[in-house]
Amino acid sequence: MANSEAESRVLRLRAALDSGRWAPVKRQLASLNPSEVAKLLAALPERERNLVWEMVDPADDGQVLLHLPEDVRDGLIRQMDTAELVAAAEDLDIDDLADFVDSLPETVTREVMRALSDADRARLEAVLIHEPDTAGGLMNTDTVTVRPDVSLEVVMRYLRMRGELPAHTDALFVVDRYGVYLGRLALDRILTRDPASTVTEVMDRDSEALAVDMSERDVAQEFESSDLVSAAVVGSDRKLVGRVTVDDVVDVIRADAEHNLLSMAGVDEDEDLFAPVRRAARRRALWLGINLCSAFLAARVVGLFEATIQQVVALAVLMPIVASMGGIAANQIVALMVRGLALGQIGAGNTGALLRKEMLVALINGLLWGLVVAGVTSWWFDSPTLGFVIGLALLLNLMFAAMAGLLVPLMLRRLGLDPALAGSVIVTTITDVMGFFLFLGLGTLILL
Amino acid sequence: MANSEAESRVLRLRAALDSGRWAPVKRQLASLNPSEVAKLLAALPERERNLVWEMVDPADDGQVLLHLPEDVRDGLIRQMDTAELVAAAEDLDIDDLADFVDSLPETVTREVMRALSDADRARLEAVLIHEPDTAGGLMNTDTVTVRPDVSLEVVMRYLRMRGELPAHTDALFVVDRYGVYLGRLALDRILTRDPASTVTEVMDRDSEALAVDMSERDVAQEFESSDLVSAAVVGSDRKLVGRVTVDDVVDVIRADAEHNLLSMAGVDEDEDLFAPVRRAARRRALWLGINLCSAFLAARVVGLFEATIQQVVALAVLMPIVASMGGIAANQIVALMVRGLALGQIGAGNTGALLRKEMLVALINGLLWGLVVAGVTSWWFDSPTLGFVIGLALLLNLMFAAMAGLLVPLMLRRLGLDPALAGSVIVTTITDVMGFFLFLGLGTLILL
Numbered sequence: 001m002a003n004s005e006a007e008s009r010v011l012r013l014r015a016a017l018d019s020g021r022w023a024p025v026k027r028q029l030a031s032l033n034p035s036e037v038a039k040l041l042a043a044l045p046e047r048e049r050n051l052v053w054e055m056v057d058p059a060d061d062g063q064v065l066l067h068l069p070e071d072v073r074d075g076l077i078r079q080m081d082t083a084e085l086v087a088a089a090e091d092l093d094i095d096d097l098a099d100f101v102d103s104l105p106e107t108v109t110r111e112v113m114r115a116l117s118d119a120d121r122a123r124l125e126a127v128l129i130h131e132p133d134t135a136g137g138l139m140n141t142d143t144v145t146v147r148p149d150v151s152l153e154v155v156m157r158y159l160r161m162r163g164e165l166p167a168h169t170d171a172l173f174v175v176d177r178y179g180v181y182l183g184r185l186a187l188d189r190i191l192t193r194d195p196a197s198t199v200t201e202v203m204d205r206d207s208e209a210l211a212v213d214m215s216e217r218d219v220a221q222e223f224e225s226s227d228l229v230s231a232a233v234v235g236s237d238r239k240l241v242g243r244v245t246v247d248d249v250v251d252v253i254r255a256d257a258e259h260n261l262l263s264m265a266g267v268d269e270d271e272d273l274f275a276p277v278r279r280a281a282r283r284r285a286l287w288l289g290i291n292l293c294s295a296f297l298a299a300r301v302v303g304l305f306e307a308t309i310q311q312v313v314a315l316a317v318l319m320p321i322v323a324s325m326g327g328i329a330a331n332q333i334v335a336l337m338v339r340g341l342a343l344g345q346i347g348a349g350n351t352g353a354l355l356r357k358e359m360l361v362a363l364i365n366g367l368l369w370g371l372v373v374a375g376v377t378s379w380w381f382d383s384p385t386l387g388f389v390i391g392l393a394l395l396l397n398l399m400f401a402a403m404a405g406l407l408v409p410l411m412l413r414r415l416g417l418d419p420a421l422a423g424s425v426i427v428t429t430i431t432d433v434m435g436f437f438l439f440l441g442l443g444t445l446i447l448l
Numbered sequence: 449m450a451n452s453e454a455e456s457r458v459l460r461l462r463a464a465l466d467s468g469r470w471a472p473v474k475r476q477l478a479s480l481n482p483s484e485v486a487k488l489l490a491a492l493p494e495r496e497r498n499l500v501w502e503m504v505d506p507a508d509d510g511q512v513l514l515h516l517p518e519d520v521r522d523g524l525i526r527q528m529d530t531a532e533l534v535a536a537a538e539d540l541d542i543d544d545l546a547d548f549v550d551s552l553p554e555t556v557t558r559e560v561m562r563a564l565s566d567a568d569r570a571r572l573e574a575v576l577i578h579e580p581d582t583a584g585g586l587m588n589t590d591t592v593t594v595r596p597d598v599s600l601e602v603v604m605r606y607l608r609m610r611g612e613l614p615a616h617t618d619a620l621f622v623v624d625r626y627g628v629y630l631g632r633l634a635l636d637r638i639l640t641r642d643p644a645s646t647v648t649e650v651m652d653r654d655s656e657a658l659a660v661d662m663s664e665r666d667v668a669q670e671f672e673s674s675d676l677v678s679a680a681v682v683g684s685d686r687k688l689v690g691r692v693t694v695d696d697v698v699d700v701i702r703a704d705a706e707h708n709l710l711s712m713a714g715v716d717e718d719e720d721l722f723a724p725v726r727r728a729a730r731r732r733a734l735w736l737g738i739n740l741c742s743a744f745l746a747a748r749v750v751g752l753f754e755a756t757i758q759q760v761v762a763l764a765v766l767m768p769i770v771a772s773m774g775g776i777a778a779n780q781i782v783a784l785m786v787r788g789l790a791l792g793q794i795g796a797g798n799t800g801a802l803l804r805k806e807m808l809v810a811l812i813n814g815l816l817w818g819l820v821v822a823g824v825t826s827w828w829f830d831s832p833t834l835g836f837v838i839g840l841a842l843l844l845n846l847m848f849a850a851m852a853g854l855l856v857p858l859m860l861r862r863l864g865l866d867p868a869l870a871g872s873v874i875v876t877t878i879t880d881v882m883g884f885f886l887f888l889g890l891g892t893l894i895l896l
Contacts, residue, residue, distance in 0.1 A: 265779045
C-alpha cells in the first residue's frame with residue numbers, strides 16, 4: 001500500500017508519545033526534514049501536535065511552519081511568543097518569509113522587520129508589495145546575474161569566488177548595465193561550452209521572462225508547458241526583479257487542485273482534517289445552511305403538488321429517482337468543466353459546440369435510462385402511464401442537468417467567482433427543483 | 449481574467465479555420481511549443497481538431513501526442529499510418545517513448561522497436577519492464593555518471609568533451625566501478641568548489657536514491673518534501689538504473705489531482721471534454737446506471753412507508769431535506785478524506801481520533817440545523833410534533849453521514865480501491881436511504 005511508510009512513522013511516534021518517553025520522539029523528529037515534520041504534525045490530533053511541536057528543533061521552526069496547512073500553522077503561531085516567532089522568521093528565504101508574514105500578528109511582523117538587515121528588509125518589501133497570487137508574490141530575489149560581454153571563463157571565476165548558489169539555480173540571468181533582462185545562461189552550458197566564448201554567444205535569448213503581475217495560475221501553466229526549473233521575473237520596464245522556482249510552482253499546482261476538489265464538495269480549502277471540533281463545525285456549517293435553504297426550496301416545489309401526491313402516493317416514492325439522476329449527471333459535467341477551465345481549454349470559442357455536445361449526450365443517456373426507469377416502474381406499480389411519466393421526466397431533467405452543469409460554472413467564472421462553487425449545492429438545487437417539478441407536474445397533467 | 453491568452457488563441461485559430469485560410473493557422477501553430485499545441489487541440493471540437501492536426505509540423509508530432517489527454521491522443525493515433533507513427537516515436541526521449549508505446553497498436557509497436565538503434569531498444573525495454581506507475585516507469589535512462597576518485601577539473605574536461613547535457617540535469621550521479629550509486633554531484637558545486645578537489649570530497653552522500661519499484665505517488669511526495677529537480681533511481685542491488693525529473697513529477701501531481709476531482713464526481717479521468725458524443729455518453733452511462741440502482745433502492749425504502757405518506761403527505765414534502773443535508777455533509781468529509789489519504793496523513797494511528805472528531809462535528813451541526821429545520825417546519829405545517837420528527841431525523845442522518853463519509857473511503861482503500869469512488873454515488877446512497885428511513889420511520893412511530 002502507498003503511504004505505509006508515513007503511516008508507520010505516525011504510529012511509532014504516537015506509541016512513543018503514549019508511553020511518555022520523550023527521547024525516542026526527539027530522535028525520530030531529528031531524522032525528518034522540515035516538510036516531513038510538518039506532515040506529521042498535520043496528521044496528529046491537537047493535544048499530541050502541541051506536545052510534538054515543543055520538541056521540534058527551534059532552528060527548523062520557520063521551515064516547518066511554512067509547510068503546514070494554514071489552519072494548523074495559525075494554531076501553533078498563537079502559542080509562540082514574539083521572540084520565538086522572530087527567531088523562526090530569521091531562518092527563512094525572502095519569498096518564504098513573505099508568505100509567513102501574512103500569518104503573523106501585526107505586532108510580530110513589526111518585530112521581524114526590525115530584526116532584519118537593511119538589505120533583507122528592502123528585499124522583503126520588494127516581494128510584499130506584489131499580490132501573493134502573482135509571479136511577484138511567488139518570486140524570490142536571490143537571482144545571480146552576469147553581464148553579456150564577459151567570457152565563460154570569467155563567469156566560472158566569479159562563481160568560484162562567490163561560492164554556493166541559491167537552491168534551484170539551474171541558470172544565471174543575463175542583464176545589461178541597467179538591470180534589463182536579456183536572457184538566461186544555463187549552468188550546463190557554462191560547463192559544456194568553450195570557456196573562451198562570451199555569454200552573449202552562449203546564452204538563451206528565447207526564454208521569455210515572466211511579468212511580475214502574471215497570475216500564479218498562468219505561471220504554473222508556463223512552467224508546465226515549457227518544463228522549467230526556474231524563470232526570471234521582470235517589471236514593466238523589463239528590469240529583472242526576481243525569479244520563480246519550480247518548488248513553489250509545485251505548491252501552486254497542488255493547492256489549486258486541492259482547492260477545486262474541496263470547493264466542489266463545499267469545504268473550505270484551508271480546513272485541516274484534524275482541526276479542533278468547534279472550528280471544523282463552524283466552517284462546514286455555512287454550506288450546510290445554504291443547502292438547507294435550497295432543500296426547503298425543493299420542498300416548497302413538492303408542496304405545490306400535495307393534492308396530487310395524496311391521490312397517487314407512488315409519485316412520492318419515485319420522485320427521489322428523478323432528482324438524484326439529475327444531480328449525478330450535472331456533477332459529472334461540473335467536474336469536467338472545472339478541470340477544463342483550470343487548464344484554460346474552455347472559452348467563448350467553443351462553448352457553443354460544448355453545449356450542443358452535452359445536450360446530445362444527455363439526450364442519449366436520457367433515452368437509455370428513461371426507458372429502463374419506465375420499464376421497471378411499469379412493472380413495479382403495474383402502470384405503464386406512470387412509467388411513461390417518470391421516463392419522460394428523467395429525460396427532461398437530464399437535459400436540464402446538462403445545461404446547468406455547463407452554464408453555472410461558466411456564469412460563476414464570468415462573475416469572477418470560483419467555478420468549482422457550482423459543485424454539489426448550486427447545481428444540485430437546480431436538478432432537485434426541476435426533477436420534482438417535472439415529475440410531479442407531468443404526473444398531475446397525465447395521471448389525474 | 450486568467451487564461452484569457454489561451455482563450456484568445458483558440459478564438460483566433462477558430463476564426464482562421466472558419467474563414468478557410470490555412471496560412472494564418474499554420475503561422476499561429478508554428479509559434480507554439482508542443483505542449484501549447486496539445487492544449488489547443490484538446491480544446492477544439494473533433495472536426496476542427498483533425499484539420500489542425502494535419503497542419504502540425506511532423507517533427508513535433510511525438511511531443512504533441514504525448515501532451516494530449518489519452519482520449520484525444522487515441523483518436524488522432526487511429527488516423528495516422530504506421531510510417532507517421534514510427535517517425536513521431538523516433539523523436540521522443542526513452543521515458544516519453546515508454547508512455548507513448550502504451551497507446552500504440554501492437555503492430556506499430558513492433559515497427560517502432562525495429563526502427564530504434566540497439567542501444568535505444570535496450571534502454572526502452574529497461575523502462576518498459578517496470579510498472580508505469582512506479583519510479584521505474586517514470587524514469588529516463590539518460591543519466592550522466594562520474595567516478596568518486598577523479599577531480600572536479602577532470603569532470604569539467606569530461607563534460608566539455610561530452611557536450612550538451614540532458615534536460616533537467618541539475619546533478620551528475622556518482623557510481624563505483626560496478627555501477628552502484630554512491631551520491632550526487634550538483635552542477636553548482638562543480639562550478640563553485642575548488643577544481644582540484646575530488647568528487648568524493650564534494651558530492652552529496654545524504655541524498656537518497658529512489659527504489660525502482662517505489663510508487664509514483666511516493667516519488668511525488670519525496671520530490672515535494674525535499675524540493676528535488678532530479679533523483680537517481682536504483683535497483684534492489686543499489687545499482688543506478690535511471691533518474692526521475694521534476695517535469696514528470698509535476699505531471700503525476702496534476703494527473704493525481706484530476707483523477708480525484710473527476711472520480712469523486714463519477715467521471716472517467718481520461719474523458720475528454722470534447723470527446724465525440726457517442727463515447728462521452730457511453731462513459732458517463734456507467735455511473736448513471738449505478739446511481740439508478742441506488743436510487744431505486746432509496747425508492748424501495750420510501751415505498752415501505754406508503755401507508756404513512758398517504759395519511760401525512762407533509763412527510764413526502766419534507767423528506768428530500770433530510771436526505772440532501774446528509775448527502776452534503778458526507779461529501780464534505782469524503783473530500784477531506786480523499787485529500788488526507790493522498791497526502792498520507794491518515795492511517796491506523798489516527799482514524800479513531802478522526803472518527804470521534806467528525807461525530808462531534810456532526811452532533812454540533814445536527815443540533816444547530818436540526819433546531820432550525822424543526823422551527824421552520826413547525827411554523828410551515830403548524831405541527832410541533834412534525835418539527836420534532838424532522839429535527840431528530842436530520843440530527844441522526846448527519847451522524848450517519850459522518851460515519852459513512854469517513855469509513856467508506858477508508859474501506860475502499862483497504863480493499864485496494866480508489867477512495868475517491870466513495871464520492872457522490874456510494875456515500876449519497878447511504879445518506880439517502882438512511883435519511884428516508886429515519887424520517888419516515890420516526891414519522892410512522894410518532895405521528896400515527
